[in-house]
Amino acid sequence: MEANNLAIVVKKDDAEKVKNLLIKKNLLDSSRKIKRYNDRVEIPIKNEIDFDINTDYKIVKQNDFLLRKKFVPFEEIKEKLRGKIPMEDFEKLPKKWEKLGNVLVIKLKGIKNKREVAKVYAQVLNCKAVLEDVGGIKGIERKPVFKLIYGKDTETIHIENGIKYKFDVSKIMFSSGNIDERIRMANTASKNEIVVDMFAGIGYFTLPMAVYSKARVIACEINPIAYKYLQENILLNNVEKLVSTKLGDCRIVAPRGVADRVIMGYLDSINFLPYAIDVLKGEGIIHVHQNCKEEDFPDRLISKIKKIAKEKGKYAEILFYKKIKSYAPRILHCVVDVAIS
């Protein structure tokens, strides 16, 4: 087996425990995605496991077709829909979906009997509600444009990396594609650091940072619904002693001159960078998220960041940058870590 495409497959219920253990042992390969197949989870690892993990597991090569075939529930969905929908709709059935807690988000464009289809997806994937993604994520507050097709209740608790995120999937976004960044943020700060999360949402970065790094976080959020869940999630994850919150526009509510580190988890952070610099205790680290044309990454983006820092009388040293995901054709979602002095 090649060492670089190994994964460990465990039961869904054991996945969080095993993943945390892998993080601790520095064996989790966060450059590859964690995959879920029905009741199994496939976690990418850097090397073979050489310690006892106290549960049933299998080491596989990722992309192992047989493994996927065994666990992919799509065949079961098709089987259950046989005779219930027109033949031409089988071609349109989604092979991909997003499961957040026990709420499912799928695209059903062109399908006639959407409710029946959604009901079967919900049964097979063990979900209480199904939302159709009709317009993606929109606006400053990053609200989902989803339509309820099956079920009633769209509030759920989604668990990732041992963190509990409670939210209403019909009202609040959760980008599964940012999982690696949420894991990176869990292990980035150190204890006793003061961090300001300028765009906290429901606690995407605030919670892993407080839980795993024990940093003190001041979390700002403008959307009252996201803010309500942020407060609930702080309690759910037992970090109320470490995290305080501010409702409102971070340009107004974020305290100035206090932070060792600032997180800017917003796709147009660069326009807020002068404010983030003021939030730092004179110097510190800023994680700048930005949508960026493919051809502008990283050079033009870095030049812009340095220019803004210079205009504030500061020097920006680039510590790290990476592409998080493709956002739209030829547009990337990127993050740049900058040391300001």
Ligand SMILES: C[S@@+](CC[C@H](N)C(=O)[O-])C[C@H]1O[C@@H](n2cnc3c(N)ncnc32)[C@H](O)[C@@H]1O
């Ligand atoms: C949804 S999060 C981004 C997602 C996150 N990067 C992740 O990992 O999934 C961005 C949040 O910033 C909030 N927001 C937008 N403008 C803001 C502002 N000026 N001040 C504070 N919060 C703001 C939005 O309401 C939203 O909840």
